[in-house]
Amino acid sequence: MALRSLIAQISRQEDINFLLTNRIPRQLLTRFMGWFSRIEHPWVCRLSIGLWRLFAPLDLSEAKKSEFRSLHECFTRELREGARPVDDDPGVLVSPCDAIIGAHGAIEDATLFQAKGFPYALKDLVHDAELVSRYRDGYYVTLRLTSSMYHRFHAPYDCEIDRVTYISGDTWNVNPIALRRIEELFCKNERAVLRTRLSRGDHIIALVPVAAVLVASIRLHFLDVLLHLKYRGPNVIPCRASFRKGDEIGWFQHGSTIIVLAPEGFVLCPQWEPGAIIRMGQGLLRIP
Structure with a gap:
């Protein structure tokens, strides 16, 4: 009882x-x-x-x-110098942010999961047929930022961002309770898709910052526009921005989620499991 x-x-x-x-x-x-x-x-x-x-x-x-x-x-506070050491292992893609590790694993054909029993389609998340083809049977990790965490996000590797796709949407909360109750939540919320080419192996990964309630504003240093509810496009924003591993890319106004999409062969570093807290700069994925 x-x-x-x-x-x-x-x-x-x-x-x-x-x-x-x-x-x-x-x-x-x-x-x-x-x-x-x-x-x-x-x-x-x-x-x-x-x-x-x-x-x-x-x-x-x-x-x-x-x-x-x-x-x-x-x-949107900055941290003291050295507060986030960056793993310099060339075989490791580091976490772009402080976060709680959420759903992760192999992408099943083109289907991901926001929580157990709650699938969503890759095409509905990224709105990009080329990326859907690239990440079919690939790997994904969901990184959830809480309100009290450090809200800036950084380059996971030496890389170049050559395209940003902005997708306007709603501002549902992205906490675990909502993820277990609102179907395809990440596909409904406002988000940006950062197409990122790594310096090693010419791999292309995608970082997908997803906004949420109280948070619908994403600042990217290399764009001269604040992505938020009032911004309606253009949806595809060509760019050419180079970063070294650990360089700051932008920030959320509060806290939300970043989904990392990688091609087949990438795997989660073995020390992590759902619910673990990871810091920006710690190894996240092993590069094939």
């Missing part, structure tokens, strides 16, 4: 969490949060960060500075 009661309690908590984060005017709340987070007032900033710490394990000890002008500046 005690076990049943505990299961029922957990289920109720999940229902409340799902209701509070998804059954709301998501886009309106996201726009409001974007405005509010940029208010530069010391008391507003301190109170907001204090409230944030009540609900999340926010650790600012690694931040480059200790005082912030706004909540937005805290969200």
